[in-house]
Amino acid sequence: MLGKFGRVGTNFQIRPYVSIVGGKNILIGNNVTLRPFTQIHAGKDAQVIIEDDVLIAPGVFITTNQHNFEDILKPIRLQGGNSSDIHVKSGAWIGANAIIMDGVTIGRNSVVAAGAVVTKNVPDFCVVGGVPAKVIKMLT
Numbered sequence: 001m002l003g004k005f006g007r008v009g010t011n012f013q014i015r016p017y018v019s020i021v022g023g024k025n026i027l028i029g030n031n032v033t034l035r036p037f038t039q040i041h042a043g044k045d046a047q048v049i050i051e052d053d054v055l056i057a058p059g060v061f062i063t064t065n066q067h068n069f070e071d072i073l074k075p076i077r078l079q080g081g082n083s084s085d086i087h088v089k090s091g092a093w094i095g096a097n098a099i100i101m102d103g104v105t106i107g108r109n110s111v112v113a114a115g116a117v118v119t120k121n122v123p124d125f126c127v128v129g130g131v132p133a134k135v136i137k138m139l140t
Contacts, residue, residue: 009052022064029054029090041065043083046102050088057096057114062086066102089124109139 004023009030018034020026022042029052034040037059042048046064050056064086068079084103088094092106095114100106105121112118113129113136122128125139 006047015058025064026050032056035060038062043102046083046085048086048088051090051092053091054088055093057094057098059097060094060100061098062088062100064102111139 004020005026005028006024007027009028009032011031012028013033015034015036017036019039022044025042025047026040027047028050031053032050034056035058038056039061040048041063043064048062048064064083065081066083067076067081069076071079086100086102087105089106089108091109094100094106094112095116097115098112099117101117101119104118106112106118107122107124107126109125110122111127112122112133113127116129116133117131118128118133123135127136127139128134129136
């Protein structure tokens with residue numbers, strides 16, 4: 001399984017029922033565990049970078065991919081897609097069933113609440129939650 005990733009650090013663990021797509025573009029740091037039912041989808045031209053000491057709860061969905069939908073006269077499935085890197089900085093905690101969308105950076109030691117949908121960058125040292133996720137509080 002470890003050969004499916006671009007890079008993995010020491011003390012990396014992967015639990016049952018984790019789904020990986022585009023693994024060569026997924027870079028994982030030290031002391032990271034992917035909990036059950038987590039899905040990580042990296043694009044051909046985009047990476048998922050997970051730094052050291054990141055907590056990822058069960059059922060998290062991380063995707064660098066997005067469908068295009070600008071042409072209202074054309075079915076979405078025929079409009080192609082695009083992808084952008086995702087970066088999860090050291091010490092972050094992503095709660096159960098959270099969704100991390102393309103192009104997002106999760107800040108250092110920040111918390112993504114369970115069930116949140118993250119569509120914009122998360123600053124360092126804060127808690128975000130909701131759909132779409134918004135800053136709930138800064139950590140001091």
